[in-house]
Amino acid sequence: MSRLEVLKTYKIYIGGQFPRTESGRFYPVELKNGTVTNICLSSRKDLRNAVVAARNAFEGWSSRAAFNRSQILYRIAEMLEGRKAQFVEELVAVGASRAAATKEVEVSIDRCVYFAGWCDKFTQAFGSVNPVPSSHFNFSVHEPTGVVTIIAPESPSLLGLVSCIMPVIAGGNTCVILASENSPHVAVTFAEVLNSSDVPGGVVNILTGKEDELAEHFSSHMDVNATIYCREKHLKRIQENGALNVKRVLNWAKYDWNKQGEDPYLLLETQEVKTTWHPIENIAGAKSGY
Amino acid sequence: MAQKTENKLDFGSKWEYAAAPESADHASIMDEYGLYINGKFVKAEGGKKFASINPSNDQHIAYFAEASDNDVDKAVKAARKAYKEVWSVMPAKERAKYIFRIARLIQERAREFAVLESMDGGKPIRESRDIDIPLAANHFFYYAGWADKLEYAFPGKKIEPVGVAGQIIPWNFPLLMAAWKLAPALACGNTVVLKPAETTPLTAMKLAELIHDSGLPAGVVNVVTGAGATGAAIVNHPDVDKIAFTGSTGVGKIIQKAIAGTHKKATLELGGKAANIIFDDAPIDQAVEGIINGIFFNQGHVCCAGSRLFVQENVKDEVLRKLIDRMGSLIVGDPLDKNTDVGAINSKEQLNTINKYLKIGQEEGAEIYQPKCSLPNKGNWCPPTLFCETSQSHRIVQEEIFGPVLTVQTFRTVDEVIDKANNTPFGLSAGVWTDKGSKIFNLTTKLRAGVVWANTYNKFDPTSPFGGYKESGFGREGGLHGLLPYVNLV
Structure with missing residues (x-):
């Protein structure tokens, strides 16, 4: 008698835990071999829980040493490399060719490595010491914007997801990301990678579900500082909702992630510039002044 | 309130300070100011105008034109033409020299501008003389030098100007905010339609005169006066590529919502509660x-x-x-x-x-x-x-x-x-x-x-980026980081 295969229950990822959606709802996605997977149809409440988790994780993640964040992002690449075959299979299962799937997984791994390297460099490369004429020491550094919601591109389902998450968390933000609707399996499996990569719970939260239902809530939540949108249908509405609390709304639909993802300016888009002043006693001819 | 009454220092109650007024004779004010569009001073459509009042004595200062939608449209068209034909194609080092020249002209006329700023806005002459006007000149001087060095500001990228910038500024630092907005926009190769606040249009129009004197090509800077409706006409104009706004968080949100679904970029410098x-x-x-x-x-x-x-x-x-x-x-x-x-x-x-x-x-x-x-x-x-x-x-x-x-x-x-x-x-x-x-x-x-x-407070400088987190807005003005809102990275 042949062995019965154990099928996986696809869950969402909130605060380092793997719940099913609180709503109990699902939507079916059929694989090429005919297997039907029941994907979590995440609700507004799931989003709200995820934002709470992301907000709670923000202080710890943003105040980690940049070098430490760098190592953790590199660790994600290590874990992804080790699970490469599984990701290729999952992409093939929803219709990709083996060659294309392999390429997508490899580029995704490399993208993690690319942004791992930026963690402790971008503040040096893009910060400044400002030569004010008064007797003050004055410098500008980047700091993370805060909690970022992301609606990932429909495809490429893994590379798009990874390309959005990496620049956001490399800079110390935490995020909630909505996976590709028709190819969500790799996103769920990527959560398992994150979970075994020393990424603290809540830094990345991954939901599956319908854009039409969730775009409104991703962009209108008042404790979200920025929203990244990688699709087209709801752009205007998302930008309008941004005005509710002056969210930074980033339109990343324009990027071809195969060619354009390696770019530190993407990382800077979820950064704030902070400028600090302090008096200096008696330099040059300038007067010291409080 | 806990307050010691013994040994209280007595500051000046025994003497009155003698008045030490700065003379306003040197400053010339016309009866009426027009709009500055395409290098010419023109009346608003239908001759509509409003008055600016001196807030320290309720005296009438001058009339200013109230720009209509059509006037704004003319200004945007002039800015677009100047952008295409002159400003974006001019060698960057020539662009720089125009901006340096504006800085110098402000320095030369600093006293006049300080007096007018205090008359129109009510701020102490000590502040307009020592802070507002010198900083405004310094902003132009600082950004002028960036015009032909932008490739060093954004390593790994080529930069392009954004196009026509619509800039709406507040009444608290009228000339300084005009400088904050204009200087980086011009340095990066953009052209501008600027709207000063309705209670403090005087120094913006004097600046328009000064810019005219500088020989800056027609249409590169256009100044339209008016109230909220004029600002809305700029924000909603389809041929404006970028909105830069300084003002209240309430109005900032209206602007952010208004430009949703358009190609317009925005910088918002909004309220605070520090x-x-x-x-x-x-x-x-x-x-x-x-x-x-x-x-x-x-x-x-x-x-x-x-x-x-x-x-x-x-x-x-x-x-x-x-x-x-x-x-x-x-x-x-x-x-x-x-x-x-x-x-x-x-x-x-x-x-x-x-x-x-x-x-x-x-x-x-x-x-x-x-x-x-x-x-x-x-x-x-x-x-x-x-x-x-x-x-x-x-x-x-x-x-x-x-x-x-x-x-x-x-x-x-x-x-x-x-x-x-x-x-x-x-x-x-x-x-x-x-x-x-x-x-x-x-x-x-x-x-x-x-x-x-x-250990200090309220210090400002052209080299020092300024701007907010959260509902205080986004984008930076000043310094290297103040260039970013006025370029497209390619």
Whole structure:
């Protein structure tokens, strides 16, 4: 008698835990071999829980040493490399060719490595010491914007997801990301990678579900500082909702992630510039002044 | 309020300061100003106009044209033409020289501009003379030099100008805000339609005259005066590529919503409610000067004003005693008098807003203190005001008042004050006063604000990026980072 295969229950990822959606709802996605997977149809409440988790994780993640964040992002690449075959299979299962799937997984791994390297460099490369004429020491550094919601591109389902998450968390933000609707399996499996990569719970939260239902809530939540949108249908509405609390709304639909993802300016888009002043006693001819 | 009465310092009650007015004779004001469109001064459509009033004596200053939608359209068309045909194709080093020339012309005419700024806006001549006008000139001078060096500002990228920028500026630093907006836009190769605030259009129109004198090609800078409708016409114009706005968070949100679904980029410099934090190991006398400068500079009409004072509990009595003594020595009055510390409230409307909050604060149970000072009979005036016994939930603590009104709270621990300081939708600026360096860096790192002043307050410079976190807006003005809003990276 042949062995019965154990099928996986696809869950969402909130605060380092793997719940099913609180709503109990699902939507079916059929694989090429005919297997039907029941994907979590995440609700507004799931989003709200995820934002709470992301907000709670923000202080710890943003105040980690940049070098430490760098190592953790590199660790994600290590874990992804080790699970490469599984990701290729999952992409093939929803219709990709083996060659294309392999390429997508490899580029995704490399993208993690690319942004791992930026963690402790971008503040040096893009910060400044400002030569004010008064007797003050004055410098500008980047700091993370805060909690970022992301609606990932429909495809490429893994590379798009990874390309959005990496620049956001490399800079110390935490995020909630909505996976590709028709190819969500790799996103769920990527959560398992994150979970075994020393990424603290809540830094990345991954939901599956319908854009039409969730775009409104991703962009209108008042404790979200920025929203990244990688699709087209709801752009205007998302930008309008941004005005509710002056969210930074980033339109990343324009990027071809195969060619354009390696770019530190993407990382800077979820950064704030902070400028600090302090008096200096008696330099040059300038007067010291409080 | 705990206040020692013995050994109280007596600041000047025995003598009156003699008046020391700056002469206004040197400044020329026309009866009526037009719009500056395509290198020409023209009347508004239908000859519509409005008056600007001197807020310190209610006297009429001049009439200004009220630009209609059609006028704005003409200005945008002129800017587009100048962008395509002249400004974006001019060698960058030539562009730079025009901007340097504008800087020099402002320096040459600094005194005239200072007098006009104080007349039109009500700010003390000491501030317009020593801060607003020199900084405005310096902004042009600083950004002029960037024009032909932009490739060094964005390593790894090529840059392109954005196109036509619509810039809407507030009434609190009229010329300085015009400079903040114009200088980086021009340096990066954009052309501009600028709208000054309706209560302070005078120095913007004088700047238009000066720009005209500089020989800047027609249409590169266009200045349209008017109120909210004129601003809306700029924001909604389909051929504007970028909106730069400084003003209230309320209007900023309207603008952000209005440009949703369009190609327009935006920079928003919005409101603030900054914490100014005094630790027990701070140099108290300097800190008191910092508190005064933080909230009473420019009558508190400052988006980054230190309007929420946090004093460590064990030094509260000493700080408040010294603060109240110092408030008693502030001279409130004629903006053109060189002794004046606090000038006139910019408009009747703003005075009403401030008075509304004074009432709200007292109804909320806060304890109000205002020094005895003689205020002029005419004009808009508000004495320096302190609210004690306030808490985080008070409206006067949460909402931006934009006037000379300071709220006081106390704290015990560092973590407590960080929580309280960050517990606001705003995030523009903050102040920290302590003699301990490690504590400063702890605070300056954890305060969620775009500008943090440690052991100083309200310092500005063209090389220093300025702008907010959260609902205080996005984008930076000043410094290297102030170039980004005016370029497309390719």
